[in-house]
Amino acid sequence: MKILYGVQATGNGHITRARVMASALVKEGIEVDFLFSGRAPEKLFNMEPFGDYQVRRGLTFTVSHGRIDRWRSLTQNNFVQLIRDIRALDLQEYDLIISDFEPVTAWAAKRQKKTCIGIAHQYAFQYSLPGPGVGRIMMPMIRFFAPVQQGIGLHWHHFDGPILPPLIEPQSYPVTQQTGMVLVYLPFETREQIRQWLLPLRDVEFHVYCDIDQPEDDGHILWRPLSREGFRQAQACCEGVIANGGFGLSSEVLQAGKKLLTKPLTGQPEQASNTAVLDYLGLAEVFTDLTAEQFYRWINKPSPTPVVYPDVAAALARWIREGCLRSATELAQELWQGELTKEQRV
Known part of the structure; x- marks a missing residue:
């Protein structure tokens, strides 16, 4: 066949x-x-x-x-x-x-x-x-x-x-939790917008995967080039994940038992539905314009139980x-x- x-x-x-x-x-x-x-x-x-x-x-x-x-x-x-x-x-x-x-x-x-x-x-x-x-x-x-x-x-x-x-894909790395380390993947937002959201949150280390050629460290914001293996390793050890409302990544985060803070891509009905379903099932928190108050409320929540698919x-x-x-x-x-x-x- x-x-x-x-x-x-x-x-x-x-x-x-x-x-x-x-x-x-x-x-x-x-x-x-x-x-x-x-x-x-x-x-x-x-x-x-x-x-x-x-x-x-x-x-x-x-x-x-x-x-x-x-x-x-x-x-x-x-x-x-x-x-x-x-x-x-x-x-x-x-x-x-x-x-x-x-x-x-x-x-x-x-x-x-x-x-x-x-x-x-x-x-x-x-x-x-x-x-x-x-x-x-x-x-x-x-x-x-x-x-x-x-x-x-x-x-x-x-x-x-x-x-x-x-x-x-099954998680290929041991799942741990590095307190104060958050993985970020917001490919539809500008780097400047991401930086504005994360800059005030100085007591957290953000690993931001984006379309760049070389790693760049900007204080507590670590910009990292796209890499499937690097991303999976960071996902396995982070405390939580901030991402757009895509289905695949959200599923991986749920499988790993990580906190998920998600932003739907404006004008994309699939992501609007995804984030609504995540909220309905109690599996994630949704934001449109990230504030320090919402971030700390989210990061201080206990980690969820991993979902076994x-x-x-x-x-x-x-x-x-x-x-x-x-x-x-x-x-x-x-x-x-x-x-x-x-x-x-x-």
Whole structure:
């Protein structure tokens, strides 16, 4: 069996899911090729698990000062190139296409009448979730952006629907707690804005991962270049994490049992929903403009109990090898069996 796996590379969460699935699929004897889009090739890092992967321009969004810039997102995407890439992608050698919200592979599969399965957090919006009702807004866009024949959604709770638990990488470093050390990943905010928030909090050491070439120390604010392993080590030993409302990183933080302080990307309905769900489940605190009062209230809270998620990647890889015959409802029931209810978690 041979698969083409398309990954939306705008956010690191999609790439992290693909890393986990890559290993699980190989263990099931499945041959996999990967295609990434939404980020320039030179901006991709730690991509060794994907072998000789392909890159296409795809579609992405532009952020300005912590919010989505709709006009620039529209004008800076190259839709002519997108259509060319869709038409040029030959899927003849593949038995199945998987799309983690990636448009080139999804549309090429639709055009060539190939079976395409979607595996992504976005497909959870097919079902009723707590918080703002963004599903009605998002699902037409999701279906247009990356059309699939079956969408497998992932979330922190099943919410009485066929939604699977998060598909994340197991923590590879011993989990400890270095008091007064906080990990920060706010890729959609400017460095100056992050510095303004963190500068008054001088009794805390902040490790801020961002798009720079070399480490820079600015007193208690330590700026660090993007590194998957460096980030994972910091995540394992920090006291808490400040991050945007992305699904993948939030899942890793919950798994590690770290305090989470999260800011949704303004104008991004998925992150608005994510932070609302985290708040509803009592799993994180949400901010829009960080104040010292809110920060210290958050950092002085006790650390949460780590959330133990089942091996979703292994279950999905087996499901794929067996021909995707079982329903998403069966998969969800199998994977959530024995998991904590919302009432037990809060």
